[in-house]
Amino acid sequence: MTGIANRAQSACGNTRGSTRPVGQEEPRRILLALHDGALLDEACAALEALGMEIAVADTVEEALLLQTERHCELILIDAALARQHAYAAIRHLRALGTRRIPLIACAAGMDEAGRNALLRADIDDVCAPPLVRTQLSRLLHLWLPLKEDEASCDSGGAGMRSVADLLGAGFSTVAQTFCRESAARLDALRSGLRDGNAEDLAGTAHALGGSSASIGAWRMAGLCRALELQCLAGIEGRLPQLMDDIEAEYRRQSHCLAQMIAAQGATRPTSALAR
Known part of the structure; x- marks a missing residue:
C-alpha cells in the first residue's frame, strides 16, 4: 500500500493525508487505473489543476483496495485492464458500494463494437486520449455524482x-x-x-x-x-x-x-x- 501512495504522490503531487485550509471544500476523489505512464501523468496533471484528489492503481487488485479505502467518486480505468478476465474487474468494482460510481474506460482508437462491448460490461462511458484538462473537465461535469449538499x-x-x-x-x-x-x-x-x-x-x-x-x-x-x-x-x-x-x-x-x-x-x- 505504501508503494501505491508513493506513486500517487510522485505522479500527481497528492497524498492521502494532505491538508487543506480551514473552510475549504473537500476535494472530489478520482481513482486512476491506467497502464500508460505518460497518459497517467497527463491525467494527473489535468485533474490536479481541476482541484481533484487522485488515487493511482497499477492493477485490478490495487484498484479494488484503493476504492475500498478511499471511496473515490469516479473511476477512470484502462480499457485493456477492464477487459482482463472477462470484465471481472468491473463486476468487483460495482460490488463495492451501494451507490453507482461512474466507471469511465480509456482507450485509443475504440470502434463502435468495442465501445458497446464495454458498455454491456457495465462501463458508463468511453473516452480517448489525450486526457487533457478540457476532456477531463467535460467528463467530470457529466459523470461526477452530486454531493449531498x-x-x-x-x-x-x-x-x-x-x-x-x-x-x-x-x-x-x-x-x-x-x-x-x-x-x-x-x-x-x-x-x-x-x-x-x-x-x-x-x-x-x-x-x-x-x-x-x-x-x-x-x-x-x-x-x-x-x-x-x-x-x-x-x-x-x-x-x-x-x-x-x-x-x-x-x-x-x-x-x-x-x-x-x-x-x-x-x-x-x-x-x-x-x-
Whole structure:
C-alpha cells in the first residue's frame, strides 16, 4: 500500500493525508487505473489543476483496495485492464458500494463494437486520449455524482448561474426556450421508450443532453448521455430508471431556473418551468 501512495504522490503531487485550509471544500476523489505512464501523468496533471484528489492503481487488485479505502467518486480505468478476465474487474468494482460510481474506460482508437462491448460490461462511458484538462473537465461535469449538499437548488445550479452571468438579461429567453424544448423532448423520450425505438431514443437523448449542457445543467446532460449510450449499445435494463432520473432532474433544474430568473427581476418563465 505504501508503494501505491508513493506513486500517487510522485505522479500527481497528492497524498492521502494532505491538508487543506480551514473552510475549504473537500476535494472530489478520482481513482486512476491506467497502464500508460505518460497518459497517467497527463491525467494527473489535468485533474490536479481541476482541484481533484487522485488515487493511482497499477492493477485490478490495487484498484479494488484503493476504492475500498478511499471511496473515490469516479473511476477512470484502462480499457485493456477492464477487459482482463472477462470484465471481472468491473463486476468487483460495482460490488463495492451501494451507490453507482461512474466507471469511465480509456482507450485509443475504440470502434463502435468495442465501445458497446464495454458498455454491456457495465462501463458508463468511453473516452480517448489525450486526457487533457478540457476532456477531463467535460467528463467530470457529466459523470461526477452530486454531493449531498448539492441536491438543493441553491448549491446545485452553479453551471446555470455561470451561463446566466454570461448572458445577462438574455438568460430569461434562453431559459424559457430550454424548458419548452426540453418538455417536448421528454415527451418524445417517453414515446420512444414505450415504442422501443432505440435509434430515435438515442437521438432525442443526444439532443436533450446537448441543450442541457449548453445551459449549464450538467447533471441532466450526464443522465441523457447515459441513456443515449445505453440505447446505442442495445441495453434496455437501465432505461426506465434513467428516464425517471432525467424527469426528476428536469423538474429540479426548472425550479432552479424559475428562482434564478425571479431573482434577476426578469419575467417569470412560462408554465413549462413548473412541469
